[in-house]
Amino acid sequence: MAEAGAAITALLCLAAIGPALGGDTQGTSAADPYAVSYITINASEGQASGGHAAMRFGQQVYHFEFDDSLVRAVRDDFDLFQSRYRFEDNRSLTLYPLHPAPETEQRFAAQLERQNREWAYLDQLDADVQLLEQLAQPGNSLSMELKGAGLFATHDTTLPDAGHSARHAIAATLARDLHLAPEQLRQQRAALLAMLQPYTAPDAGQHDGVPVHERAIYHVSGRYHDTLCLLLLLDALEQPIALRADALVWLPPRTFALAASQRRQLKTLESRLRQELRASLLRPLRPDQGPGLLARLARLHAINLSLRYNTWVLLNRNQPSQQKNTLSDATLASLEQKLLDTWQELAAGSLLDETDYHLLELDGNALTAVMNSRRQGVETHWQTEGLPARRANYTLPKPAGHNWSLQSEQQRTQRDDWHDHLTQQYRYHLLERNCVTEIFRTLDAPVPGFPFSIPELSAMALGSLRQQTLAALELPSYRMQRWSSEPFTEDPLISLAALLPWTDPAFAPDEDASSFLFHTDTLPWARPALGGANLGYAALDTLAGLGTWPIDDGQRLRQGAKGMLMSVPELFFFNIRKGHFLVAPLPPRLGEGAGRPPATVGDGNSRRCASMASEAETFSDCT
């Protein structure tokens, strides 16, 4: 569900926030008095029972989130932050304008970057350990998951399909047009294999005063991965290897047939990319070039298919899903139209370089994802993973003659030590290290004690940092905003419907949520009565959960018990439970009106793509 939410948010922004923001995605209006603000976010079930806090600097929001008993620095775009917290999580934000020291934002940014480097270093150590452990195991072959390997129809990843011969013909033509002698490819291969040498673990201490995690290190796992990408590239040229059917998305030719000018531009781009690839393959290769050059070869395949079939054929970035789509067709239709408009704008422009092509690739994939969602009724997972997308295993003979066991052991010790160091440094503490205390520390302000370390009360501890001449600004939650535009009416049925979760198609209960009958966030005076009803409903659910325990593994019992717990504060006029909403309206920019139409998303399905590919390969050859 979280992944779907991320995909949805991504496409939401793709379709709606992007154009709404126009080119002004980086800065914030100088006239915005809340551009530098301390933000408190009210409490919610499951997310933060004490609320949350953040710092806004224009379009950037820095905050510290709970992650598996740790507190980690995060930076989000302000619009996306609102989408997530205000609309998906239905929580109100309060902005307290500050006048901190000029270098404060840099301090937040520097802290985030330092933490990211520290955690990235742990990830790299972990990847190294996994590789070295595999090398240390008995056996003669090494298998590694490579980015981009899933694009190619290597013999161990797929069987030939209906369109394979046509794609194989493209691969053969491309390999021939690169004009590389077999001997040149053999020499490159030998040089690459020689690079798979024994590994020296990075010195864990300081080097020229720079701690190990601050140093850029080309770790053994990265070096192996990238070198193997190059070996796969050589395989793909020598054999040659075609792209897999599901590595491609085919835009329907009726709507997306190439115009004459587009054909010319694609041919020019293809020629340039091919010549540059040839030039690279004639020089000594560096491992770091591997993923990029592999992606370039795959792109050349796709461009050649586009030219042959006279429609847009792009590398596939969509992931299949079996989950049913929960979004309305009208929403998807609206999104599809917006994406189509954008695609047409992009495709009508000049295809000057690979970056232009990349943008088309992204938008074409998003469009395909939404179209598939509409037609198949399944959720989509649209990803913008860096090139080359689609992973698969690649196997080669293991480099012999090295004491991989010793190296593996050394690296494991180093990883474990670093992990312990980080968990000690960033461990969450109820009072001393949480989302509030870390902001105050970074602000260089006195760290508040209880109860002001509670996010919703923490603004009271801002002291002289607070800009006293400006009142705090409350940005209402999704439901509060709707409620203010559609207030309590004289029609009791309509009013009742507004209190029921199930009448809002955007409401998205999840299996961890508590059971309840009425929303209580919008009507403070009615909370005790509504909370009483919620308590009774949850109690009944709890009883029912005892009966269904053997069937649902206690899920209903947990939901009921949690529902009772969450209902108790409502008896005292206090609301914690906010609900979760998948279809979120766009956050209004500060100073703008609240009303913008909702927009949302879906994503792709590889089976559909495969069938489209087969279908498209029956088209006449246009070259």
Next chain:
Amino acid sequence: MNTVRARNMTMLALPVLLLNGCSFYYSSESSFKTLVSPSTSSMSMSKSSGSSSSSGKHAQYASDVSDAAAQYARQDGSMDLPAFFARVSDLASKKGLSDWENDADTYEAIGKGLNRSSPDDATYQRLRDSIASSDVQRANVDKGAGRH
């Protein structure tokens, strides 16, 4: 404002009900923002916006490459060249560039980063030559560094 104050008072009255938690880690740049950023950038770079110039497209990428080059210059001796190349290749891959060595903007960004660390001329040239292997590449680095 009154609403805010009233809520705060309610909070003070009910501390026993509160668990002082923070939001769960679900919106990191890696899992959330980066999912979105290419798309938003693609939209903001639509032709109608008139901002499809090469420099506009590479703004964030160029900034990241400059930072990497500045770090390389600062840590001369402790950061090896393959690590620098791997870093730039990774950044390029995330922006859809499959071969940054044919991208003039990348070399300009590198020049800008090297210059930011303000090495003397000899150090600058040594660092530049370690990165740029052709005259064209070196010229682009110089252009970015403002050392024509």
